[in-house]
Amino acid sequence: MSLVLQNVSKKVGKATHIHDVSLELPAGSLNVLLGPTLSGKTTLMRLMAGLEQPSTGRVLFDGKDVTGVAVQTRNVAMVYQQFVNYPTLSVYENIASPLRIAKVPRTELDARVREAAALLRLEPMLARTPLELSGGQQQRTALARALVKRAPLVLLDEPLANLDYKLREELREELPKIFAATGSILVYATTEPSEALQLGGNTATLDRGRVTQFGPTIEVYRRPVDRLTAEVFSDPPMNFVAADIARGVARLSGDVTLPCIGPLSGVPDGRVTLGFRPNHLHLRRLDGDAVSIHATVSVVEITGSESFIHVRHAGDEWIALSHGVHELKPDHPVELYLDPHKMFVFGADGRLVAAPLPAAAAA
Amino acid sequence: MNKPFDNRAWFLVLPVFLLVAFSAILPLMTVVNYSVQDTFGNNQFFWAGTDWYVQLLASERFHQALGRQLLFSAIILLIQIPLGVLIALCMPRKGWTVSLTLVLMALPLLIPWNVVGTIWQVFGRGDIGLLGYTLNRIGLDYNYVNNIGDAWVTIVVMDVWHWTSLVALLAYAGLRSIPDAYYQAAKIDGASRWSIFRLIQLPKMKHVLIIAVLLRFMDSFMIYTEPFVLTGGGPGNSTTFLSIDLVKLALGQFDLGPAAAMSIVYFLVILLLSWVFYTVMTRDENERQGGAS
């Protein structure tokens, strides 16, 4: 089983919602669609499900062209952001509903419903109706209904967005395990980079209807192909600064120079944009090659274990993420350290020229 | 918002098309056919061209009926829409009184049109009707059979009694969909009751009010049964609205050609006015959407 989108576009009136998307999702894979609101995640899912027809391009399922085939005959399961359950049916009947439609024999139905309920820890609630459940339990019911169907394609459209932070964290950890056993192709839409990283699998980053990159999640995070992808896939947002490279030195605004070592070595002379993640902008010199810069504090946010230091430097606004508690006063100067080994280099067209090497430990 | 698109969905709509074709388009074409011919019975037809239309549009009788109809619809809309909104604003939003109010409001809507006419016919009679008798007893000279003003007032009051609940129920549904946060924010901002109505309730009710105006306009413009039962179009022709006139023409005088022409014109007037209402009421919205980048 595999799902292939070939040059799929979707136009509605004059507006293009999806631009020429090609994706290949292998059987049993977990795939995250990551992008902000209105970037086309939902439309792409609806195209995969057959709820919408592409304007151009083809959708292949298992090698067969299913472009015109209606959703009813495709065997797809879908879970939405809103908790969609039958309000008058018990949790048991909710989970059983796809099997009743498929006319599954009673003994098998009962076994499958109980199996799905066990996986999602719903056994004590089987006799209740959805309205008697908490939000987390309601969404678990919807997930169980998707699971019990054993559909080869399961689409999850921001399924955890309406749940409490802590519940989200727990379900996020459980979901890949639960669905891994089914062998289904899982597609999961989210706006949150941290969610994509926690789910793992593959990630497609979306920006205004285009898939900017598709690959193993951690690789997309480590080597975003362009600046847009880096922006979409960073939380906190990546810091950017313009730089001129000449004679082995990168000259940044604010009269800062970085030696062209690490990812900067071998970058041809000219104007580039450097990107670096907030956790690589340090308050202390951690690397011998780090360059000190003088910035002004805008505001400091402290989470208890970490500090997010928002700073201004020569017209750029950056965030430094530092372990521990650092209470810095607004509008005061602060000395920070830029590590040239951690720089992403983007060319004038926004394409990635060079990325930091992953640390040896990560291999 | 994207909608699923599947060409086979047309098959699902096909029965509706067939139904509409049989129930609306075919009879309409028959009427069109009649309207350009003349007949003297015996199923003999003669080509009349646009004669009937020319005659109709020039006829004093048609102008008067049309005028009466427009006046009636205008009065109905001017009374029922504000009154309906007012009632909706006063309706309870919580508790056991909600369902009771809803049932009471729905009652007049459940009564058949001809019964409504009969009820008011009896109700307004000077000898045995509660309304007519009471009015006469307190010294008001009320007689809807002879007095044009009284006839109009009775028909208008009857229609208001019959249909204002519809507007109220629609407006109530619109009000119920406003989240509490809006009222709370307005309170915090120190907004007056009038401001809350004008800036929150009215804009949020707008969509259902458009529907209410269209429904009430079309319905009142086609009103037939109740005034026919109550006054029969009189005294004189003072309450002969378009539909009553049409029936008189077609069935009373058996002038099929002119009656058919009148039907077509009647139909077009309703279509035109509904379209005007709709465009005017949604203009603001289209501008807003068009201007959004």
Place this chain on the structure above:
Amino acid sequence: MAAITLDRLAHSYLPHPSAPSDYALKPLDITWRDGGAYALLGPSGCGKTTLLNIISGLVAPSEGRVLFDGTDVTRMPTEHRNIAQVFQFPVIYDTMTVAENLAFPLKNRGLAKAEINARVHEIAEMLDLRGDLNRRAARLTADAKQKISLGRGLVRSDTAAILFDEPLTVIDPQLKWELRAQLKQLHQKVGRTMIYVTHDQTEAMTFADTVVVMYDGGVVQIGKPVDLFQRPAHTFVGYFIGSPGMNVLPATIEGRVAHIGSSSVFLADDYPTLPAGKIEIGVRPENIALKTGAEGLPVRITRVDDIGRIRIARTVFEDHEINVVLPEDTPIPTDPRAVPIADRVHVYADGHIVDASPVRGHA
């Protein structure tokens, strides 16, 4: 501006509450100083919304009083309390421009036109809304609409407190960073009392000077973000704050050693007088190192989640799951042992923290 005192405040939706479980909000005594930034943090159903509604005047408490600067406002309706509120979903006047929206509360209070104008421009400047002043508010993005809601509170000079009810729910992650920092800066600039209700620990911790953690209708801990993180007073706080939450393991304490199953870890203090009840130790994943050697608990690693700037090692020690957070570039040894930092290990009896010093007893 005002200090807010909650005096033996409690609320029950039942007419004659008797058991603690009858209360939606269990009795509490809190004083919030004028100009402070506070957060009410807890899962859904913990009573934080009830408390917020009592402060805003939407709900009259069944017991106790609410004081603004010493004045009893318990029975005062919302409109006379001089509070402002930002809701979960943006509440704006659709038919008005941004400027009219901002001017609305002042117009209602009959201020002179020139003064209204000056205030509106000042606030628009503060909120980065200057360029949008003459646009229809309905056309703006969700984050701009939330700023307008906030602006309507800020524009008044008499606002005693500004209440936020999960205001970032509909905001994309990237913009959340901006808006959160702006909010924090704004608080420092205007110095109004602000109360922020959320289930999201990051929002609560970054925004507030003091966080009130609520659970099941009661307050479990009030403290600075750092204290909540480093010294959770209750295992619930340890679990709820931090991602992943604190590891909690059943233990028996002997001198400065905590025995867990067949192994043990060191403590920084003695606990000669332990209260009766279930004894557990709690230690944050951030305060555990994976080392080789003889110290600590021998663990089996089941999974390592690489979430970019950190990695989470999911480990198991004799049926107990232990999460360990590894900073970027930290190698994982073979045959690892989980070694907690001794002075970051806390002892809990029936969920409540036990003070090491025998004199003080537990809070």
